Amino acid sequence: MLVTNIFALLGLASYAHANGISLAVGTRINVGVSASITVKASVSERNSCSSSGDFFTQLLGNPLCSSPQTRTTPSSDLICPFNWFMHKTAKCCIPQTEVASCDCGEGYTFNEKTKKCAKNTGSCSGDQWWHERSSSCCDNSWHTSPPKGSCPSGITCPTNWFWHKTLKKCKPLHSRAPEPDCDNWDSNKQCCSSGGSSPSQAANKGKGKRTIQARQQQTLYPQTELDRMYCPGSLHACTVNSASGGEWAYECVDFATELESCGGCSSTGEGQDCTQIPNALSVGCELGSCAVYSCKSAFRLNGTQCIAV
Structure with a gap:
């Protein structure tokens, strides 16, 4: 098992400016926090933020729980990232x-x-807005x-974008x-060009063939964003x-073979700890299911x- 300490890790952007973080296309961020933040939460706050899927984030160094009980639809005066919510009491944006x-x-x-979306600043007139x-x-x-205008052959524009007939860009x-x-x-031409592959697709081409076991695991247990x-x-x-009871680290496990988290995380109750099977002498985890090889x-x-003889 690989164990990784997490200290308020963020997916860094390709560039930043005074308003905050500007993200490259498709970038994800981690809004989780370390134990140094969660320890500030009261016992009742930690208890109410302990269900599956609940997690702590922070605002100005103070812990905020993201759960179905703390999230609501953003108010009309709050701009949040798409598919994010508003924290009911802090009135800031939090993800699910x-x-x-x-x-x-844009x-x-x-x-x-x-923890809010701020309007971009730039040298534009009153009837314009700045496109970073x-x-x-x-x-x-x-x-x-x-x-x-009509897109040239081999070029398309993203959703809610258009081809500018004079500027010749999306x-x-x-x-x-x-x-x-x-x-x-294509960030230079400001358009979606046909043919070729995305940077992520190109990077994956050099990884070679996966083993049969790796393919089986990916099919049975696909990775989440986390x-x-x-x-x-x-x-x-x-x-x-x-x-102290705060979630501050992750262990990286193979659900297909891990004895103590077979088929899922045993810490969340989704998997099984094969080593805890009563009266078993030797056990294994085979494609996410516990197997007993011999008994006491x-x-x-x-x-x-x-079972007893």
């Missing part, structure tokens, strides 16, 4: 999962300090009457247009509690359990 995409729209940037990705101003009028229709959603986004953030290969992240004296094997 510890690792999440953070797209505020006219906004996520401010990591305030292209370092240019966009007209507010494009939302209703864009100067739209431009967002409005400030809340999402980031480019195509795999082959797994991919903290664990190599096809391993899965299971939480480990600190002495005075017991005999009966499928996956040992």
